[in-house]
Amino acid sequence: MKIEKYRMPHERYVKLREFPTSEGKTRENEEIRTEVIPPIVEELKDLHVRLNAEEKDGILVVLQALDAAGKDETISYIFSNLNAQGLKTTTFGKPTEVEQKHDYLWRMQPAIPARGEIGILNRSHYEDVIAPRIHGGLGDGDFPEGADEKSIWDIRFNQINSYEKYLYENGIHVVKFFFNMSKGEQKDRLLERMKTPAKNWEFSFSDVEEREYWDEYQKVFEEMLNGTSTEYSPWYILPADDEWHSRRLVTEIMIDLLRRLDPQFPEITGEDREKLQEYIDRLENE
Incomplete structure (x- = not known):
């Protein structure tokens, strides 16, 4: 699988429509689910155990999309298979009253994984360059001197890039997945949630209300992706209409990163190795 074609370029501006929402893989769902996913998840698990044991690098995974695009399912079907001891999941909602009194990146710190961990953000700091552009909500204190409602977003893109570079330079690698879903596919998934009693709990009335801003969201997403995809912290654009294909891509991209790490x-050496042998002998001679 050539994963590079899903990676957002950082050297030129790219239209979001250049990335397909589907590659016609839905018909292969069963094959991908039963034959492709299990062995690569096993490799991901092995690499994660090694990452956790070595405690040299950490990985921060960002999952960003509109509702019903597949973020929660990716966590359930892929990341939930990993060792819980080295896994950390954080979901960001609307900023609390306390969070609003701080800079917008302040609430990120508790979500940052330790070295040896994989941290998963279901929604993230990117909400602060998405939601306020659609619905407003920035206060006077959110604007640096000289900034206005137009220039603030490029300023925040630069701040986020600097923050992610800081993490990268301190051993925390940020990999970001954008679930690129079509409006028609979202409609079908929302209707399924609404019409299926066992799935009603997954539905929120705001999911339908937000569809009124579909075009605005696409514009904001495009600018965000172009403004914050960097060599050290790339965005990957997933064809989210193909649900199992997208989960496969997440898994393979994670494996690629871990292989490079x-x-x-x-390895136990020196006095510890001698002590290890001493304790082995002690137990064997009981």
Whole structure:
């Protein structure tokens, strides 16, 4: 699988429509689910154990999309298979009263994984360059001196890029997934949730209300992706109409990153190795 074609370029402006919402893989759902996903999840699990044992690097995974695009399912079907000891999941909602009294990146810090962990953000700091552009809500204190409602977004893109570079330079690698879903597919998924009693809990009335801003969201997403996809912290644009294909891509992109990090189990040497052998002998001679 050539994962590079899903990676958002950082050297030129790209239209979101250049990335398909589907590659016709829905008909392969069963094959991908039963034959393709299990072995690559096993490889991801092995690499995650090594990452957790080595405690040299951490990975922060950003999942961003409109409702029903597949973020929660990706966490359930892929990341939930990993060792819970080295996994951290954070969901960001509307900023609380306390969070609003701080800078917008302040609430990120508790969500940052330790070295050896994979941290997952279901929605993220990117909400602060999405929702306020659609619905407003910035206060006077949110604007740096000289900034206005137009220039603030490029300023925030630069701040986010600097923040993610800071994380990267301190051993936390940020990989970001945007679930690129068509309006028709979202309609079908929302209707399924609304008409299926067992899925009613997944539905919110705001999901339908937000569809009124579909075009505005697409414009904001495009500018956000172009403004914040960097060499050290790239965005990957997933064809989210193909649900299992998207989960496969997330898994393979994570495997690619972990292979490049090449985590290794710590090796016992010197006095610790001698002590290890001493304790082995002690137990074997009981």
